[in-house]
Amino acid sequence: MTKPKKTAARVRTKTCLEDLLEELPWPSELDVNGVYGRLQDDHDGTNQGRLFVMFSPDGDSWVSTDAHRGPALRFRGPLGGGNSQRTRNALVILALAIKLDEDEEQERLRIKSGLP
Numbered sequence: 001m002t003k004p005k006k007t008a009a010r011v012r013t014k015t016c017l018e019d020l021l022e023e024l025p026w027p028s029e030l031d032v033n034g035v036y037g038r039l040q041d042d043h044d045g046t047n048q049g050r051l052f053v054m055f056s057p058d059g060d061s062w063v064s065t066d067a068h069r070g071p072a073l074r075f076r077g078p079l080g081g082g083n084s085q086r087t088r089n090a091l092v093i094l095a096l097a098i099k100l101d102e103d104e105e106q107e108r109l110r111i112k113s114g115l116p
Contacts, residue, residue, distance in 0.1 A: 020093070021086040027096050032057055036098040053095040061091040 026032075032055055040049035052072070054062040059077025075091060076082030 021089050024089040024092055027092065029099060030055070030092070030095055034095065034099075036095040036102070038098040038101055051098070053091050053098060055092075055095070059088075061088045061095075063091055 030036075035052060035054045037050050037052045039047060040051070043049050048066060050066040052062075052064045052066075054064075054072065056062070058080055060080055060082070061075045061077070062072040063075070064072035075084045075088040077088060078085060082088060
């Protein structure tokens with residue numbers, strides 16, 4: 001398999017993503033104390049396999065699954081001595097994606113059920 005050539009667009013995308021991971025403003029769509037969860041696509045009716053991203057007022061982010069044993073994994077914010085700021089910012093982006101997917105699914109279910 002050959003390695004894809006770097007194009008200007010590809011380099012620009014990488015730079016934008018890296019910039020976003022370096023300094024991410026808090027999305028207004030997310031609640032500072034929010035818990036965002038999403039059920040995996042291949043649960044086969046079991047409703048198992050849910051991913052959770054949570055936040056605390058001090059800026060820490062937490063990630064867990066419904067199958068995880070033990071405390072959620074914590075990635076501290078910059079004020080708490082966090083060593084993984086880009087990972088924490090990626091979790092903020094993931095939480096927003098989860099929220100948008102959940103909102104879209106709720107709207108789809110509402111329309112399907114015939115509710116206004």
